[in-house]
Amino acid sequence: MVSITAASAVVAPPTRRFDHGPDLLTWHRDMAAPFGLTVDEDLLRAGRNVSHRELLDELIEAQDVRGASPDLIIVAHALPDMHPLFVGASYVNKLLGGKALSFAIIEQGLAAPFTALRIAAAFHASGRSSLSMIAVLEQTTLPTRLPLVHDNELVDSGAVLLLGHGQGMRVAGVRTVMPGESVRDRIVALVGGQPGQTLVVAGSRVDADAIPDGLPVRWCDPATYCTSVWVELAEHRDTWRAEYSAVVLCDSEPRSGRTHLALLAGSTFSAVPEGVRYAGFRRDS
Amino acid sequence: MPVSVATLERIESFLPQRSVPIADLAGTLGLTRAKVGVYRKIFGLDNIRFDPEMGLFDLVLPAARAAVSSVDDPGRIRQVIFAHTIQQLTPANIDAAQVIRDELGLRRADAFGLSQQNCASGLAAIDVAAELLRAGGDPDARALVVTGERASSPMVQLVPNTAIMGEAAAACVVAIDGAGDSVDSYVLRTLGEFAAGLLLDDAGNKQFGKRYPQVLAEVMRSALAAAGLAFDDLDLVISQNVDTSGWREAIKELGVPKEKLFMDNVKHHGHCYASDVFVNYTALRDAGRLVDGGRYLLISVGLGASFAAMVITHHRSPPHPAR
Numbered sequence: 001m002v003s004i005t006a007a008s009a010v011v012a013p014p015t016r017r018f019d020h021g022p023d024l025l026t027w028h029r030d031m032a033a034p035f036g037l038t039v040d041e042d043l044l045r046a047g048r049n050v051s052h053r054e055l056l057d058e059l060i061e062a063q064d065v066r067g068a069s070p071d072l073i074i075v076a077h078a079l080p081d082m083h084p085l086f087v088g089a090s091y092v093n094k095l096l097g098g099k100a101l102s103f104a105i106i107e108q109g110l111a112a113p114f115t116a117l118r119i120a121a122a123f124h125a126s127g128r129s130s131l132s133m134i135a136v137l138e139q140t141t142l143p144t145r146l147p148l149v150h151d152n153e154l155v156d157s158g159a160v161l162l163l164g165h166g167q168g169m170r171v172a173g174v175r176t177v178m179p180g181e182s183v184r185d186r187i188v189a190l191v192g193g194q195p196g197q198t199l200v201v202a203g204s205r206v207d208a209d210a211i212p213d214g215l216p217v218r219w220c221d222p223a224t225y226c227t228s229v230w231v232e233l234a235e236h237r238d239t240w241r242a243e244y245s246a247v248v249l250c251d252s253e254p255r256s257g258r259t260h261l262a263l264l265a266g267s268t269f270s271a272v273p274e275g276v277r278y279a280g281f282r283r284d285s
Numbered sequence: 286m287p288v289s290v291a292t293l294e295r296i297e298s299f300l301p302q303r304s305v306p307i308a309d310l311a312g313t314l315g316l317t318r319a320k321v322g323v324y325r326k327i328f329g330l331d332n333i334r335f336d337p338e339m340g341l342f343d344l345v346l347p348a349a350r351a352a353v354s355s356v357d358d359p360g361r362i363r364q365v366i367f368a369h370t371i372q373q374l375t376p377a378n379i380d381a382a383q384v385i386r387d388e389l390g391l392r393r394a395d396a397f398g399l400s401q402q403n404c405a406s407g408l409a410a411i412d413v414a415a416e417l418l419r420a421g422g423d424p425d426a427r428a429l430v431v432t433g434e435r436a437s438s439p440m441v442q443l444v445p446n447t448a449i450m451g452e453a454a455a456a457c458v459v460a461i462d463g464a465g466d467s468v469d470s471y472v473l474r475t476l477g478e479f480a481a482g483l484l485l486d487d488a489g490n491k492q493f494g495k496r497y498p499q500v501l502a503e504v505m506r507s508a509l510a511a512a513g514l515a516f517d518d519l520d521l522v523i524s525q526n527v528d529t530s531g532w533r534e535a536i537k538e539l540g541v542p543k544e545k546l547f548m549d550n551v552k553h554h555g556h557c558y559a560s561d562v563f564v565n566y567t568a569l570r571d572a573g574r575l576v577d578g579g580r581y582l583l584i585s586v587g588l589g590a591s592f593a594a595m596v597i598t599h600h601r602s603p604p605h606p607a608r
Binding site (some may be wrong): 091098 | 340341367371374376378379383396397398399401402413416417419437438439441475476479480481483484588590
């Protein structure tokens with residue numbers, strides 16, 4: 001079972017200069033127009049203009065991650081990069097040894113990093129990966145108004161996780177809870193008989209009633225969206241590993257109504273529930 | 286324990302009806318008459334399929350619907366993976382993969398986009414789908430890989446000195462140990478020094494052009510070796526519709542005879558992002574040119590730069606394959 005062996009996070013890095021050339025602005029306009037949207041150049045100029053490349057540069061310079069040589073790199077994001085032609089996954093691949101299979105998982109809102117975790121676990125399970133990297137990226141400079149971003153004052157942020165066979169919390173289950181199904185019941189089913197030793201890390205859009213009674217909860221910064229639970233994990237994983245037997249990452253995607261769960265088990269977490277396939281995609285429905 | 290094999294149970298494709306001579310695009314793309322002549326004579330282009338009135342989902346959904354209809358119970362489709370070249374095809378308020386999933390009526394399936402292998406993303410999506418299916422362990426489960434994108438802006442329609450992009454879409458039903466073509470090997474190599482893709486400067490483009498034939502040849506050789514084959518064992522190489530000097534050099538280096546290359550659609554369709562390798566597959570299949578038990582090498586190269594090769598064995602399947 002694959003473990004989280006290293007991690008890094010970045011939140012609100014310094015604002016960069018607006019550098020959209022005329023070709024890129026034309027592309028934005030041509031892309032948005034068929035969907036009835038108009039590009040607002042002022043939104044771009046007023047944005048922080050931090051690209052995925054800049055987030056990646058900072059994330060892989062962190063001490064825990066620097067020098068790693070993963071064989072699988074998955075970039076996951078909900079909001080697009082400012083530069084639609086720059087291939088961040090290839091870029092970071094080159095910086096980390098150039099031997100990895102690399103791609104991005106997108107168009108799934110905040111579910112994208114949960115899917116990336118499933119994919120990484122699947123590659124580990126089949127023996128095709130021994131060290132994988134997931135980079136969860138969020139840049140907030142957009143050419144069209146998006147209430148999710150602009151009404152919530154999201155900040156630029158990112159997290160990197162390295163997954164391998166070393167010491168660290170094990171990826172013990174990834175679940176999707178469909179709208180209308182009970183998130184609370186699914187968390188209880190995931191953590192089995194040890195709820196008192198389990199921490200729930202909840203995104204700010206999770207319904208508070210979804211958290212089972214008696215479980216400690218850490219709520220994420222509402223200024224993050226896709227990166228929320230992952231930034232918290234990267235920043236606190238060592239402490240949590242010492243204090244809890246398991247951690248449940250829980251976040252609710254406002255657009256789909258689906259809630260996503262990941263169970264990370266510490267060394268003392270013994271009751272991985274029957275039927276859990278850590279790389280699986282089934283939903284217990 | 287035998288290794289479970291990824292299978293391509295059904296592949297479908299779709300092309301817009303509207304065919305445009307590349308000369309008609311010269312003004313939009315800023316090409317001189319002489320340059321158009323280069324694209325015609327050197328790169329083999331003539332017409333592309335291109336319909337500016339057609340929406341993204343009008344382009345993508347017909348092939349996807351046809352592929353879904355081949356599955357006896359669409360509820361078995363657990364993933365819908367929309368693989369594409371340009372990383373953003375819709376404004377940020379629309380998740381294209383979710384729209385495709387909902388339009389196909391596969392509301393309980395997981396849907397996500399896969400990108401950043403550019404034109405090689407379609408083959409990568411098959412690989413990812415297969416790993417997820419293997420890990421899931423349900424022999425009845427299927428995944429649907431969908432490709433297709435519009436040449437929506439000059440910046441993404443012209444690949445200088447390589448191709449003028451046309452429009453197409455495709456869809457592929459993936460299973461583990463199912464009916465249909467078996468995936469015998471898949472090899473990918475990424476050269477991250479060319480991550481700028483279409484934004485590479487002249488020096489970067491020159492360097493990429495220099496590395497292209499050698500790396501492509503290596504990837505093709507590796508895919509064949511992983512499948513336990515030699516070039517003589519292949520029935521056909523099914524590539525994307527790019528006929529550059531780099532491609533020709535790679536083929537020459539490998540000594541592949543011309544009759545083993547399917548390049549008929551370069552002239553008629555142009556390069557169609559991540560879709561043309563599947564479009565070419567269906568063209569061959571529908572013309573009866575795929576042999577039962579035949580071995581085929583699928584090739585896709587994505588700017589950025591990803592070189593992908595996949596060996597498959599064709600198995601004729603019934604119209605509605607049962608597991």
